[in-house]
Amino acid sequence: xxKGTKLYSILYQKCPxxxxxxxxxxxxxxxxxxxxxxxxxxxxxxxxxxxxPSFFYGAMYVNYGLTVxxxxxxxxxxxxxGSGWELHHYLIGIILGIFILAPLTxxxxxxxxxNFFIKYDPDALKKPGNKKGA
Numbered sequence: 001x002x003k004g005t006k007l008y009s010i011l012y013q014k015c016p017x018x019x020x021x022x023x024x025x026x027x028x029x030x031x032x033x034x035x036x037x038x039x040x041x042x043x044x045x046x047x048x049x050x051x052x053p054s055f056f057y058g059a060m061y062v063n064y065g066l067t068v069x070x071x072x073x074x075x076x077x078x079x080x081x082g083s084g085w086e087l088h089h090y091l092i093g094i095i096l097g098i099f100i101l102a103p104l105t106x107x108x109x110x111x112x113x114x115n116f117f118i119k120y121d122p123d124a125l126k127k128p129g130n131k132k133g134a
Contacts, residue, residue, distance in 0.1 A: 004120055010111045018045035018124040023111055029103035038110075045124040051117060056110055063109030070097050070105065 002008035003019055015021035021042035026034040041048050050056070074097040078085055085093075121127075 004122065006115045009115055010108065013107060013111050015042040015045060015047055016115045016118040017047040017121050018042060019120060020044040020125065024107060029107045032103065035103055035106065047118065049114065056113060059109040059113035062112045063105050066105040066108060067098055070101055
């Protein structure tokens with residue numbers, strides 16, 4: 001249903017061009033030894049993922065925004081669940097939320113960042129130069 005949208009590529013961590021290839025070598029972001037591992041190119045449409053040297057440094061800004069959103073969400077959730085918390089309880093809750101979700105925000109930050117620059121091409125698999133087409 002969502003295939004063909006940027007949201008599909010981001011949520012399922014698929015190639016932004018063809019929505020078939022994997023964006024990361026390991027699907028589970030909590031396998032921390034492989035959290036940074038990405039293929040150089042999409043195995044389906046041959047799209048280069050690192051568009052220029054240090055391309056994913058920009059993803060840090062996206063990750064920062066996601067982290068701030070998590071901190072605000074945890075803070076609001078703690079206020080809704082009970083107002084008897086002290087300041088250090090809020091800080092501990094926010095830090096735990098950020099720490100637990102860090103692998104997800106890292107991956108989402110990269111997926112969002114690459115989707116800013118590459119648009120979906122429904123005919124990407126049919127074009128010459130990819131691994132399945134020609």
